[in-house]
Amino acid sequence: MAGRGFIRDKLEIKFLILYITARVIEPIPFDTVLDLTLCDDAIDYFDFSECLADLVKTEHLTLSEEGLYAITEKGLRNSRICESSLPYSVRLRCDKNLAACNRKLRRKSQVKASVTQRPNGTYTAAFSLEDDMGSVMDLKLAIPREDMANMLAERFRKSPERLYSEIMRVLMSSDPEEDKDQ
Structure with a gap:
């Protein structure tokens, strides 16, 4: 754990990742999960990567062939149980970022443009x-x-x-x- 923040250990990083993936409106790529998880200064890239891989290994998340992460039923159950242990300020910041992310995802699914020869x-x-x-x-x-x-x-x-x-x-x-x- 590197910086100053409220997240203190890898278990809390996992709780945060589950909190995020339970609230996005569709599966998201690694970079988006990372951006949303880095809402707390104490989280570093390497701890995040390890925790994300562990959540896939333990079947809390799935990783599609397209590289998109989605929460499973097991992950949803555990997220509901553990979300209250996340610091309130982290949840608030995360909710704000999630709202912006979900707006972009919704917009992307509603506006389509393609070019074919x-x-x-x-x-x-x-x-x-x-x-x-x-x-x-x-x-x-x-x-x-x-x-x-x-x-x-x-x-x-x-x-x-x-x-x-x-x-x-x-x-x-x-x-x-x-x-x-x-």
């Missing part, structure tokens, strides 16, 4: 936006170059609501052909 050498940029009720928008565009398609996909990921609003504005505005007749 078509048989004629052009590309398709596919965009989808979902909310808690389901699909809000699905859009596919034919794009002549891969770099352009990737740029559009990145822009969509950053601001899908803007594209949705612009499409709605254009579709809801009066038809230019109707305006000419009046």
Whole structure:
């Protein structure tokens, strides 16, 4: 144990890892577990790595082939029993970080953009936006170059609501052909 903090031993690090993995909305990679666990200055990388590996070995967590960690039923039971032994200030800081992490994870699952090559050498940029009720928008565009398609996909990921609003504005505005007749 290195720095100044409230976590004093490896057992408490394990409690903290279980606390975190019980509250994330989907399995997460090593780096995310690490970032969320380092909310206390007393935790160092090597102790964390050892504790995470132990939790997988003891079947409190699973590690998927994609490198994602998820809590098991056994881990959930033990997390509920042990969470009150974590210092309150650590839990508060952890909850704040978890809320931000879960917002990012939810956003990532609701906003999707992909680029695929078509048989004629052009590309398709596919965009989808979902909310808690389901699909809000699905859009596919034919794009002549891969770099352009990737740029559009990145822009969509950053601001899908803007594209949705612009499409709605254009579709809801009066038809230019109707305006000419009046």
